[in-house]
Amino acid sequence: MTTDLTRSTAAELADLLAQGSVSARDVARAHLDRTAAVDGDVHSYLHVDAEGALAQADAVDRRRAAGEPLHALAGVPIAVKDVMTTRGLPTTCGSRILQGWVPPYDATLVTRLRGAGMPILGKTNMDEFAMGSSTEHSAYGPSRNPWDLERIPGGSGGGSSSVVASFQAPLAIGTDTGGSIRQPAAVTGTVGTKPTYGGVSRYGLVALASSLDQAGPCTRTVLDAALLHELIGGHDPMDSTSIDAPVPPVVEAARRADVAGLRIGIVRELTGEGFQAGVQARFDEAVQHLVDAGAEVVEVSCPSFTYALAAYYLILPSEASSNLAKFDAMRYGLRVAPEGVDEPSAEQVMAATRDAGFGDEVKRRIILGTYALSSGYYDAYYGSAQKVRRLIADDFTRAFETADVLVSPTAPTTAFRFGDKLDDPMAMYLNDIATIPANLAGIPGMSVPSGLAEEDGLPAGFQILAPAMQDHRLYAVGAALEARLTAAWGGALLDRAPALATTKEA
Numbered sequence: 001m002t003t004d005l006t007r008s009t010a011a012e013l014a015d016l017l018a019q020g021s022v023s024a025r026d027v028a029r030a031h032l033d034r035t036a037a038v039d040g041d042v043h044s045y046l047h048v049d050a051e052g053a054l055a056q057a058d059a060v061d062r063r064r065a066a067g068e069p070l071h072a073l074a075g076v077p078i079a080v081k082d083v084m085t086t087r088g089l090p091t092t093c094g095s096r097i098l099q100g101w102v103p104p105y106d107a108t109l110v111t112r113l114r115g116a117g118m119p120i121l122g123k124t125n126m127d128e129f130a131m132g133s134s135t136e137h138s139a140y141g142p143s144r145n146p147w148d149l150e151r152i153p154g155g156s157g158g159g160s161s162s163v164v165a166s167f168q169a170p171l172a173i174g175t176d177t178g179g180s181i182r183q184p185a186a187v188t189g190t191v192g193t194k195p196t197y198g199g200v201s202r203y204g205l206v207a208l209a210s211s212l213d214q215a216g217p218c219t220r221t222v223l224d225a226a227l228l229h230e231l232i233g234g235h236d237p238m239d240s241t242s243i244d245a246p247v248p249p250v251v252e253a254a255r256r257a258d259v260a261g262l263r264i265g266i267v268r269e270l271t272g273e274g275f276q277a278g279v280q281a282r283f284d285e286a287v288q289h290l291v292d293a294g295a296e297v298v299e300v301s302c303p304s305f306t307y308a309l310a311a312y313y314l315i316l317p318s319e320a321s322s323n324l325a326k327f328d329a330m331r332y333g334l335r336v337a338p339e340g341v342d343e344p345s346a347e348q349v350m351a352a353t354r355d356a357g358f359g360d361e362v363k364r365r366i367i368l369g370t371y372a373l374s375s376g377y378y379d380a381y382y383g384s385a386q387k388v389r390r391l392i393a394d395d396f397t398r399a400f401e402t403a404d405v406l407v408s409p410t411a412p413t414t415a416f417r418f419g420d421k422l423d424d425p426m427a428m429y430l431n432d433i434a435t436i437p438a439n440l441a442g443i444p445g446m447s448v449p450s451g452l453a454e455e456d457g458l459p460a461g462f463q464i465l466a467p468a469m470q471d472h473r474l475y476a477v478g479a480a481l482e483a484r485l486t487a488a489w490g491g492a493l494l495d496r497a498p499a500l501a502t503t504k505e506a
């Protein structure tokens with residue numbers, strides 16, 4: 001047992017809490033103290049709710065003392081990406097346009113966290129409206145990578161990856177529209193799962209692209225991800241795209257970690273050229289570990305993946321331009337009066353507010369999406385992208401005939417430096433080359449750490465993909481790999497993060 005509660009996994013904390021060795025208040029307090037010490041450097045949070053978290057922790061302690069039956073994760077604290085609505089807690093989506101907005105309702109998954117007695121520590125930073133791969137598009141300044149504070153923690157959910165990587169929370173919620181759970185996990189040496197589309201309710205997830213968005217766990221271990229996935233997953237009548245079926249047996253799969261006889265498909269289009277040498281090397285080793293654990297390797301080809309990025313950057317902006325139309329200065333957050341106009345019209349207020357409230361990347365995508373959906377171009381752009389989307393789903397269907405799971409590096413490179421890709425949207429978009437196909441097809445995906453790239457000493461990610469509603473396969477493979485790699489490293493990868501050692505003393 002570790003004495004520093006912030007170093008414990010969620011599963012370990014759950015055990016300590018159940019045994020009565022620690023109180024939920026102690027656990028929440030330890031994490032809040034850690035935040036006070038390090039978040040000035042890391043900037044994972046947009047809002048910390050110390051008072052609320054401690055009150056929720058006290059409530060759990062009282063219920064436990066009274067002998068009430070409690071959820072296994074009761075008293076384990078969590079951080080939530082600022083794109084999920086939280087009643088009474090600010091929700092900004094990393095945007096100025098929602099500054100000061102306090103939602104009157106909880107997202108379904110937040111209701112489930114609260115119902116399980118999990119104290120909510122705060123809301124994590126993100127690229128504005130989840131558009132980006134670095135958190136540099138947050139209107140409130142970027143989050144930093146605990147491995148190197150001069151580098152990005154991934155995006156859009158860099159707040160949720162860095163909050164667990166810097167031991168400020170054992171668990172966090174992220175959302176993944178094109179990779180925003182998996183890519184941040186990859187570059188911070190943490191674990192992230194994007195569940196099957198419809199597997200976790202989107203009610204209260206402020207929509208970026210409704211047909212792609214999916215919330216999921218950001219954690220330090222595969223088992224922790226499974227425990228959280230099991231809680232937040234499952235049918236919700238408030239979300240019309242929610243799947244009415246039991247949550248796949250993710251916890252059991254994570255505990256068994258059995259890959260004997262499993263066919264692992266290496267996606268030819270997602271390896272080799274364009275991938276950093278050290279990222280590719282860690283990927284190859286990880287595959288060998290899975291073979292040693294009894295898995296079989298096959299090579300698969302998904303030729304339509306070449307067009308995935310292009311299709312995504314038409315479908316996403318199209319949906320986003322429509323979803324973001326609701327920020328009209330009348331209903332939420334910011335309202336700006338146009339300068340030099342005595343009695344401005346509603347349209348003038350709307351234009352001034354959107355001009356001041358949205359950042360450049362959001363404006364870029366609204367313009368792109370509006371264009372792609374305009375009557376003269378609808379078929380040429382949006383229509384063609386939807387056809388490509390079908391071809392990508394067909395590629396997956398074919399690949400899953402010969403493989404039980406597909407694997408690739410999660411992101412082409414390790415964490416890059418701030419500013420490196422900010423002025424080049426295409427370079428930023430290319431980060432998601434390996435993660436986007438899963439969103440277009442609605443299938444589940446996970447990123448687990450595969451080790452450190454020798455050229456820069458930074459973490460690389462290993463991506464696992466499975467057919468829809470076979471999320472448990474991700475956990476079997478992820479846990480098997482984690483067990484072998486942790487043994488090979490002689491401990492968890494995060495124990496080697498150099499920046500963490502400095503900030504720990506702070």
Ligand code: GLN
Pocket residue numbers: 130131132133155156175176177178179180181208316432
């Ligand atoms: N980086 C991708 C984008 O900018 C993915 C975003 C996400 O998954 N929310 O769209």
